[in-house]
Amino acid sequence: LDHFLGTTWRDVVNSVLSRGQKSAVYMPLLYKDWPASREEMVKVIDEKAALDPHFPRFVEYCRDKGYHLEIVSDGLDIYIQHLLARHNLKDIPYTSNRLVFEDGTARVESPFRSEFCGLCGNCKRQRVLAARKTLASCVVYIGDGISDECPAGHSDIVFAKGSLLAYCRESSIQAVPFRDFADILSLFPEVLAEWLQSISVHGSAK
Template identity: 80%
Template sequence: MIWVLCDFDGTAAALDVQNMLLDHFLGSSWRDVVNSVLAQGLKSSTYMPLLYKDWPASKEEMIRVIDEKAALDPHFPRFVEYCREKGYHLEIVSDGLDIYIERLLAKHNLDDIPYTSNRLVFEDGKVRIQSPFCSESCGLCGNCKKQRVLAARKANSRCVVYIGDGISDECPAGFSDIIFAKGSLLAYCRENDIEAVPFGDFSDVLGLFPEALASWLKSLTIQES
């Protein structure tokens, strides 16, 4: 089976939805918190609880802003259809939040796509982050996307395809067979001599996917012969 793992913010979604929400409700101050944590060699499992500790918005207010400002890449639904037609397994791996992933997928009747992410829990007038997919051995990211790549390997997938754009995609991309990359992930791949297919949006992925897969399968056949 071909196993496709896709990031959400800035990839399946047309923009980074979490950053948009943080800008809307916190202004720009949150960026200093994130940069300070990253400078210490730490990542989202450290800074996300800090960002949402005194969160000022209700769930309803967040959903209103999501509905007003967030959208999927307009070509992503067609890519989902393409994967289904081909029998490829597709899932979303996000270091963002369930609240907007579920909302945007449901808008396009795509809420049957499996996904892993952090969870935003509202209770007693407060908000807290749950990260059920954080790696016990590493613990840097709230959602360890590498674990999903390894799960694909255990499922005997013939090829693992990774599509992403950011920092949390760097680790899993290095364990994947085919990488579609943009943004800082593309820069990371180039700096570390990791082969990646550049893309702008999912119209590019749709156009490039068949050739990239055929080329990889051909190289695999040569290696096995």
């Protein structure tokens, strides 16, 4: 966004946040009269955006263990798709907002908004609840930002950094701090084992 909009977009985001609103409000403001084409955006993504270099190893780990892995993003499909394709990870399911290019301009669509929340473009809480409903006995959530606040309180295990870690501490949500996916990989088995033990202790006490 710095590349296309300078730094003023941060003021837009901060003023929306200060009114208690979130991305459902500021995303359409940022992607209004959007100055770039899809091709220009992909070029900038190639130059500036990078996946955590340890993430592919984490994908492999989940595959080996048979853990379902999905990406929930309150960002945009264009860079998620592009970064995943670059790392041969296109088969990982994801949800996000969509950038639609039409008649030389772009607008944002948020097909995963939730009526319940109304604040997020993609309310990740919905995905956590859906995962729990269909397949997960333990939901592990990994996040770092404002849009991760909705789902954090509904997950069994939370790995957090950045503003999410601060939010978890303020809200008494238990969270494991991490820096990158190398940390996640080394902490994961132990954290999961602890969770399983806490469940069995809880279960036998009944």
